[in-house]
Amino acid sequence: MSTLELENISKSFGEKNILDHLDLRVNDGEFVSLLGPSGSGKSTIFHMIGGLYQADHGTILLDNEAINGKKGSISYMPQTPSLFPWRTVLENVVLSVELHQKPDKQKALEMLERAGLKDYANAYPHELSGGMRQRVAFVRSLLSPQSFICLDEPFSALDEFTRLEMQKWLLTIWEQERPSVLFVTHHIEEAIFLSDRVLVLGSKPANVIKEFTIDFKRPRNEELTLTQEFLEKKKEIYQTLRGVLDD
Amino acid sequence: MFRKSFLPVSVIVSILIIWELSSRILAIPTWILPAPTVIMQEAINGWSNYQHHIFSTVFLTVSGFAIGVSVGLLIAVMLHLLPKIREALYPLLIMSQNIPIIVLAPLLVIWFGFGITPKLLIITLVCFFPVAVSTIDGLRHTNPELIHYMKMAGATKKQIFTKLELPHAVPQMFSGLKISATYSVMGAVISEWLGANKGIGVYMTLASSSFRTDRVFVAILFIMILCLIFFTIIIAMEKIILKWHPGKEEQ
Numbered sequence: 293m294s295t296l297e298l299e300n301i302s303k304s305f306g307e308k309n310i311l312d313h314l315d316l317r318v319n320d321g322e323f324v325s326l327l328g329p330s331g332s333g334k335s336t337i338f339h340m341i342g343g344l345y346q347a348d349h350g351t352i353l354l355d356n357e358a359i360n361g362k363k364g365s366i367s368y369m370p371q372t373p374s375l376f377p378w379r380t381v382l383e384n385v386v387l388s389v390e391l392h393q394k395p396d397k398q399k400a401l402e403m404l405e406r407a408g409l410k411d412y413a414n415a416y417p418h419e420l421s422g423g424m425r426q427r428v429a430f431v432r433s434l435l436s437p438q439s440f441i442c443l444d445e446p447f448s449a450l451d452e453f454t455r456l457e458m459q460k461w462l463l464t465i466w467e468q469e470r471p472s473v474l475f476v477t478h479h480i481e482e483a484i485f486l487s488d489r490v491l492v493l494g495s496k497p498a499n500v501i502k503e504f505t506i507d508f509k510r511p512r513n514e515e516l517t518l519t520q521e522f523l524e525k526k527k528e529i530y531q532t533l534r535g536v537l538d539d
Numbered sequence: 540m541f542r543k544s545f546l547p548v549s550v551i552v553s554i555l556i557i558w559e560l561s562s563r564i565l566a567i568p569t570w571i572l573p574a575p576t577v578i579m580q581e582a583i584n585g586w587s588n589y590q591h592h593i594f595s596t597v598f599l600t601v602s603g604f605a606i607g608v609s610v611g612l613l614i615a616v617m618l619h620l621l622p623k624i625r626e627a628l629y630p631l632l633i634m635s636q637n638i639p640i641i642v643l644a645p646l647l648v649i650w651f652g653f654g655i656t657p658k659l660l661i662i663t664l665v666c667f668f669p670v671a672v673s674t675i676d677g678l679r680h681t682n683p684e685l686i687h688y689m690k691m692a693g694a695t696k697k698q699i700f701t702k703l704e705l706p707h708a709v710p711q712m713f714s715g716l717k718i719s720a721t722y723s724v725m726g727a728v729i730s731e732w733l734g735a736n737k738g739i740g741v742y743m744t745l746a747s748s749s750f751r752t753d754r755v756f757v758a759i760l761f762i763m764i765l766c767l768i769f770f771t772i773i774i775a776m777e778k779i780i781l782k783w784h785p786g787k788e789e790q
């Protein structure tokens with residue numbers, strides 16, 4: 293079981309007020325997306341959850357325990373794959389475990405197999421394609437001993453085709469494991485396709501201005517993105533975001 | 540491999556042929572410039588006379604190189620982990636390289652005598668610097684994205700150093716090692732000039748004072764061969780250790 297709750301979080305860098313009394317909650321086994329324009333402070337939220345920055349105000353609760361300023365409480369996947377070039381794929385995916393306990397190579401190999409990366413276990417990152425590197429990074433975060441996963445725009449550097457492949461792949465893996473996920477993106481369709489809930493972030497200073505519940509049944513597949521209901525959700529969210537940008 | 544070495548080899552062969560022909564046609568006296576064949580003859584016939592000099596130099600070079608590299612790495616790690624000390628000592632480190640070794644050498648002899656200590660010190664002085672500077676650079680320029688990931692994953696300072704910064708600095712460290720390897724042979728020969736009873740440097744001094752120019756060239760030949768061998772060993776080690784490294788075309 294794993295839940296995350298941000299209560300009344302504020303953060304400013306010098307004069308710049310980035311987050312203002314932000315509240316959000318991710319329930320156990322829930323996939324929640326944070327949708328907001330670039331520079332609205334999405335990564336900053338993660339950095340505070342990860343303990344790199346202290347919030348000026350408010351509490352961060354993981355499983356109802358305050359983790360303000362505590363490093364390494366969540367499993368994290370950054371925007372770039374951030375793999376270590378001198379480690380093989382297998383050695384890379386166990387890195388996050390290795391920092392806290394003795395890694396279980398067998399479990400890692402099983403996970404790689406499920407991710408379709410079995411044949412690449414002994415390859416080095418520079419031998420993989422961009423999409424494969426992201427998959428390795430995701431397997432690494434799944435293997436982390438921390439059960440709450442934070443993904444920071446993991447697919448934004450990929451081309452449109454690879455991006456769609458990766459979204460479908462992520463869904464299959466996620467639907468098997470059902471970890472609690474907080475997913476950051478600035479891509480509306482991606483947010484709807486993957487999430488149980490989408491939180492739209494207003495900017496300067498950022499705050500959750502609207503929440504959308506996405507109750508399309510799972511497992512989901514690509515056709516969903518072409519249905520009327522999907523397009524309506526997209527339109528609704530788009531208009532909310534437009535409002536943010538026009539302010 | 541063959542194609543790559545073809546050009547330099549043919550240049551060397553041409554130079555040797557021109558050298559050989561001109562010494563014969565112009566009848567240059569052997570004590571001024573011996574022909575390559577004369578040098579080769581001395582290299583082959585004199586082997587039993589000079590081989591102990593070579594082994595002595597090899598021993599000196601390897602020991603000096605090992606000490607110099609260890610000191611260099613130690614300094615690099617220390618200065619990296621203690622930024623305050625780096626600020627204070629880095630300029631001093633650079634300055635230590637502005638003093639020509641030839642000037643420093645007699646001082647070292649005065650302080651430490653003619654034994655092996657001043658010789659090892661000289662080699663250490665020329666060897667530690669390239670390794671130290673390149674390793675410090677490698678440590679400092681660790682990919683910030685990777686450091687960021689490690690911090691988010693809850694890595695301790697020690698884990699960031701051993702699992703990230705240190706392996707990250709290895710390719711840089713090797714570029715320093717290659718320079719140090721060739722410097723170490725030079726350092727050994729210079730240190731032998733100061734006073735020793737064995738070594739290529741001694742053999743060279745004896746040869747030049749008795750106008751055996753062919754032997755001076757034999758000494759030069761062996762210095763070059765030693766440099767090449769050390770360099771090749773370092774490159775081979777680099778290939779094995781950096782097998783993960785993407786090729787140049789991808790960098």
Ligand SMILES: Nc1ncnc2c1ncn2[C@@H]1O[C@H](COP(=O)(O)OP(=O)(O)O)[C@@H](O)[C@H]1O
Pocket residue numbers: 305310328329330331332333334335336337
């Ligand atoms: N360490 C920092 N110091 C000062 N300003 C920062 C720092 N980190 C982020 N910011 C500022 O905070 C704002 C939000 O950044 P970020 O959280 O990266 O946005 P997003 O991830 O939504 O694109 C930006 O204007 C950025 O310049």
Ligand SMILES: [Mg+2]
Pocket residue numbers: 334335444445
């Ligand atoms: Mg960001």
